[in-house]
Amino acid sequence: MKTQDARLEDSGPEGRRSEAVATPDSSLSSSVSKSSASAKRWWHRWIRTPRELRAMGVVGINMRNARYLLPNNPRWLYDLVDNKLRTKDLAVEHHLAIPETYGVVRSPHDTARMDRLIGDRDSFVIKPARGSGGKGVLVIVAREGKYFLKPSGVKLTLDEIRHHCSNILAGLFSLGGRRDVAQIEYRVHPARVLTEISFQGAPDIRVVMLHGYPVMAMLRAATRESDGRANLHQGAIGIGIDLATGKTIRAIHHGHPIQLHPDLKVPVVGIQLPHWDAILDIAVTCHEMTGLGYLGVDVMIDEALGPLMIEVNARPGLAIQLANGVGLLRRLEPAVERCKSHPHDTHQQKLDFSRKTFAAK
Structure with a gap:
């Protein structure tokens, strides 16, 4: 069975199949047992028909692309964000704080001098531009002799890091x-309040924007399954954030609501960021x-x-x-209407509108 999370990425035939699964068969209702009825009610908590969604x-992927992404994101601008090195250059120009870049591996010749690029640093991150x-993000948190340690404790040699770069x-x-x-860049050392709700990895915060208005945000925290990465598709947890206050309000793991971190068994809702x-x-x-x-x-x-x-992204x-x-x-639609009625909103006015309009109910 597809989770609701998966169906958000596919509103086609699978969505229609889920409608058939979710609809009880009245001809069998008289013979269904109490346990079956209980199971059916459980299914109904998770399965939604396209009409209900x-x-x-x-918003499904087709609506996202047709209504919001394609009309508002010219293709020629994509390289500014698809290439993380270019994004960093832009961030510096706009006085945004970013992780320091230690070095860039551009050729096989550079992999041969990885020891000089890394130097004596105990921790760093290697990621594809x-x-x-x-995908491809390698986090090193410590050294142990000739070995480099991942958040999970797995040990890598310098040759294995060279191979990863290749x-x-x-x-x-x-x-x-x-x-x-x-x-190769600085490894973020998360604020203490965040290390308490993330398993051996640095959590990150995703803010979705439309026309400069923040519309939704979530915290992504690592689990044992995600190997220290804050990626939902690899098993991290997603935690909803109240735009007005920065407090966590709801959490999911593999599409299912949770209250406690699956590994740490600590509450992840009600945390002030x-x-x-x-x-x-x-x-x-x-x-x-x-x-x-x-x-x-x-x-x-x-x-620090x-x-x-x-x-x-x-x-x-x-x-x-x-x-x-x-x-x-x-x-998204209130942000569209606001942009039409107030096309000259300032930076601060956009922030004020979003925090007031999209506060958690």
Whole structure:
């Protein structure tokens, strides 16, 4: 069975199949046992028909592309965010705080001098410049003799790190399989309040924007299953955030609502995120620096440095709706109307509108 999260990415035939599954067969109702009836009620909590999803304001991938992404994101702007090195350059021009870049691996010759690029650093991150969905991101948290340790405790040799960089150069993790470059950068040390709700990895915050108005946000926290990565498709948890206050309000794991972290067994709802004003300010600035109308902005909170802009996504996913328990349509359309009625809203006016209009009920 597909989870509701998966169906958000596919509103075609699978959605129609789920409608058939969700509808009880009246001819069997007289013979169904109490246990079967209980199971059926359980199914109904998770399965929604396409009509019900529309009534909830849930945006599917086709609606996202046709109504919000394609009309507002010119193709020629994509490279500004698909290439993380270019995004970093833009961020510096707009005075946004970002993780420091230690080095860039552009050729096989560079992999041969990895020891000089890494130096004596105990922790760092290696990621493809054109990667997506967290693929190809290697996080090193410590050294133990000649070995480099991942968040899970797995030990890697320098040759294994070289091999990983070679795979990045070959395009193994990049959009469209294009040849790529690897960037070596500072590893974010999460604020203490966040380390308590994330398993051996740095959580990040995704803010979805339309026309410069923040419309929805979530925190993505790592689990044992996600191997320290804050990626929902790899098993991380998504935690909805109240745009007005920066407090966590709801959480999901594999599309199912949860209250406790699956590994740490600590509450993940009701957490106040620090630096919330600065995080929303970074998100609006990313709209201004890229020119993209519909985008997702990823931010991490470092214990010492505060909020850092990690990357910008021109095709933000839709699972954020599940994390918040609200369909994106109920946020996006008010932003569209506001943009039409107030086309000259300032940076601060956009922030004020979003925090007031999209506060958690």
